[in-house]
Amino acid sequence: MTQKEQKQIFEEWLSLHKALIFKIVRAYAFTVTGQDDLFQEIIIQVWHSIRAFRRESSVTTWLYRISLNTAIKWTKKEQKHYQSEAFDGLQHILQESRIQTDERLIWLYEEIYKLDEIDRSITLLMLDGFSYKEMASILGITESNVGVKINRIKKQLISKSKKYDHHGI
Amino acid sequence: MEFEELRKIWDAQDNQPLYAINEKAMYNLILSKKKQAHHITNISELLLIFVNIGSGILILILNLFKQSGNISLYVLSAWMLGSALYTLVRRIQRMKGDQQFDRSISGDLSHAISIASYQVRISQIMRWNILPIAVLTFLGLLEGGKPIWIALIVLLFFALTYYAGGWEHNIYKKKKRELEILQKKLGNEG
Numbered sequence: 393m394t395q396k397e398q399k400q401i402f403e404e405w406l407s408l409h410k411a412l413i414f415k416i417v418r419a420y421a422f423t424v425t426g427q428d429d430l431f432q433e434i435i436i437q438v439w440h441s442i443r444a445f446r447r448e449s450s451v452t453t454w455l456y457r458i459s460l461n462t463a464i465k466w467t468k469k470e471q472k473h474y475q476s477e478a479f480d481g482l483q484h485i486l487q488e489s490r491i492q493t494d495e496r497l498i499w500l501y502e503e504i505y506k507l508d509e510i511d512r513s514i515t516l517l518m519l520d521g522f523s524y525k526e527m528a529s530i531l532g533i534t535e536s537n538v539g540v541k542i543n544r545i546k547k548q549l550i551s552k553s554k555k556y557d558h559h560g561i
Numbered sequence: 562m563e564f565e566e567l568r569k570i571w572d573a574q575d576n577q578p579l580y581a582i583n584e585k586a587m588y589n590l591i592l593s594k595k596k597q598a599h600h601i602t603n604i605s606e607l608l609l610i611f612v613n614i615g616s617g618i619l620i621l622i623l624n625l626f627k628q629s630g631n632i633s634l635y636v637l638s639a640w641m642l643g644s645a646l647y648t649l650v651r652r653i654q655r656m657k658g659d660q661q662f663d664r665s666i667s668g669d670l671s672h673a674i675s676i677a678s679y680q681v682r683i684s685q686i687m688r689w690n691i692l693p694i695a696v697l698t699f700l701g702l703l704e705g706g707k708p709i710w711i712a713l714i715v716l717l718f719f720a721l722t723y724y725a726g727g728w729e730h731n732i733y734k735k736k737k738r739e740l741e742i743l744q745k746k747l748g749n750e751g
Contacts, residue, residue, distance in 0.1 A: 436590070
């Protein structure tokens with residue numbers, strides 16, 4: 393594959409699936425600088441993954457796998473290094489959209505962020521409508537394990553959302 | 562809110578992207594990172610192989626050239642060449658093993674754990690390897706008629722290297738433990 397072809401595929405994937413990457417970035421990184429850093433890590437991994445893509449799964453599944461895997465590992469790194477403002481001076485790639493975001497969406501992201509790295513990935517896949525089979529394939533665990541985790545997370549989210557409704561925010 | 566309502570809120574963001582991308586900065590980043598594609602394991606392995614081969618051959622040639630008959634230095638040379646061969650064999654085994662993991666997050670984690678285990682093992686072995694090299698060098702210097710203070714300074718240098726090796730080894734161990742915790746979380750029922 394030539395570099396031109398690789399760039400073409402990369403541009404196509406990014407234009408069609410950037411929302412997927414944004415969701416993962418937003419769910420795993422709390423600060424704007426962190427979101428930019430995680431986005432950079434993900435796009436580097438996506439770029440390198442293009443040559444390894446064998447069309448055995450859909451592009452969405454592939455990108456989810458690459459992005460979630462990068463985000464889970466990044467979270468570990470972030471916990472260690474992130475307190476400093478070491479990223480000042482670097483050129484930012486992500487610019488926050490100025491569109492007014494739904495308050496309930498902000499609340500949902502906050503609740504997702506409170507989960508551990510693995511539960512966060514399952515929640516994102518669940519909210520994006522992946523089947524148990526697809527989730528099991530992306531995560532590399534059994535469908536029954538996916539089911540158990542989803543039931544627990546769903547109950548937790550619904551219960552918290554009721555409290556959120558109750559406070560009338 | 563019920564779950565379906567949460568999904569609707571979630572889906573609505575697909576029509577309003579959360580961010581805009583600075584494409585020029587993004588491609589600059591990709592180009593700069595392409596040059597850093599070599600993995601740290603790869604670099605440390607190659608470094609170990611070349612340093613051991615280089616030092617082993619150099620010691621052997623110097624010893625032969627001087628016709629000193631310094632047995633410790635001959636043993637040291639053989640030991641270093643043996644260490645290079647050992648690292649090379651382990652490197653080949655590691656590269657063959659790289660193909661065995663499936664393309665899931667669990668598979669990626671298993672792969673990362675396998676690399677981390679390899680780093681833990683090789684860093685420990687190379688740390689232990691400092692001991693015979695230090696002893697042989699010390700004996701070789703004394704046998705070659707060098708003053709004891711020079712031999713002691715060299716020994717001190719090896720002691721510092723051994724200490725730094727322990728620090729590196731602990732970093733790999735910690736990294737491996739973190740990955741294992743992640744995999745445990747992923748595999749836990751519930």
